[in-house]
Amino acid sequence: MSPARGGEGLVELPEVEVVRRDLEKDVVGRRIRGVDVRPQRNAMRVIRRHARRKEFSDRLSGRKITRVDRKGKYVLLFLDDGDVLVVHFGMSGQLIRGTKRQAMAPHTHVVIEFVQGGDLRFVDPRTFGEMFVTAGDELGKVKELDHIAIDPLEDTFTWQQFSAELARRASKLKPLLMDQKFISGLGNIYSDEVLFAAGLRWDRMSDSLSSQEVRRLYRAMREVVQDAIRYRGTTLDDEAYVDLYGKPGEYAAELKVYGRKGLPCRRCRTPIETLKVSGRTSFFCPQCQS
DNA sequence: GTTTAACCCTGCACGC
DNA sequence: TGCGTGCAGGGTTAAA
Numbered sequence: 001m002s003p004a005r006g007g008e009g010l011v012e013l014p015e016v017e018v019v020r021r022d023l024e025k026d027v028v029g030r031r032i033r034g035v036d037v038r039p040q041r042n043a044m045r046v047i048r049r050h051a052r053r054k055e056f057s058d059r060l061s062g063r064k065i066t067r068v069d070r071k072g073k074y075v076l077l078f079l080d081d082g083d084v085l086v087v088h089f090g091m092s093g094q095l096i097r098g099t100k101r102q103a104m105a106p107h108t109h110v111v112i113e114f115v116q117g118g119d120l121r122f123v124d125p126r127t128f129g130e131m132f133v134t135a136g137d138e139l140g141k142v143k144e145l146d147h148i149a150i151d152p153l154e155d156t157f158t159w160q161q162f163s164a165e166l167a168r169r170a171s172k173l174k175p176l177l178m179d180q181k182f183i184s185g186l187g188n189i190y191s192d193e194v195l196f197a198a199g200l201r202w203d204r205m206s207d208s209l210s211s212q213e214v215r216r217l218y219r220a221m222r223e224v225v226q227d228a229i230r231y232r233g234t235t236l237d238d239e240a241y242v243d244l245y246g247k248p249g250e251y252a253a254e255l256k257v258y259g260r261k262g263l264p265c266r267r268c269r270t271p272i273e274t275l276k277v278s279g280r281t282s283f284f285c286p287q288c289q290s
Numbered sequence: 291g292t293t294t295a296a297c298c299c300t301g302c303a304c305g306c
Numbered sequence: 307t308g309c310g311t312g313c314a315g316g317g318t319t320a321a322a
Contacts, residue, residue: 128298170292
């Protein structure tokens, strides 16, 4: 079975972007009637930057959502008074559209009810995710957001720039690809998939790549991320990541290495191997990646 | 500067 | 069968 047990969400750039697009279509223009921060203790953990439930709710109630943006793995919901609701999914967070009639799923921590009907629920068993409201002009003061690097989908993400950044660092590729301050959006799944697509080993030094290898890595990053979005993200098992409407993504079937330990490489039939890289399980093909 | 490990948390797999 | 233990993950932080 997949090593990603326990219903991991593993929410990375493609999953966040799918939810962002769903939100853009569905909640922009809606006005918030009220916010229910659920009574369980972990709900406070989710809104950990706010001292009290009421303080969080009051900043959202009555506001209209005007725009939905994304920075790395963070979703930003802009409000009509200039505030921003920031959402991070951690590894098991979900935003789900619901209605009053629908029963509350376990680990539902926050329910945002709309004037127009329906609601938006934040569900997160492991509470590594969080939500907070901040003034739009103070977004830059939020440390975690401020240091987030460019992501592979941005227009300004060029091969030349990427090449220079790689050369400037002397780090193994896998941890570097997962470093949100270097490039944002990639986590454990997609960094492995990108490295396989580029034919590069996890432990290649960033400043040792030929220009051809840099190009392969650059292209792999964009293609893997765009493909995963097209398939609406990776859902590894029943409890894992789902979109705004509770529907799983289809990219798991497309994964080339992640979760495939011992299975034949789809390209060369060599069994996929794993090892621990900075505390994360990494999957790679010893034949195709060098 | 880079790398490692610990922390937060829950639910599952595993072994006794 | 039932329980305890270990592990998985993202991101930050501290220490090596």
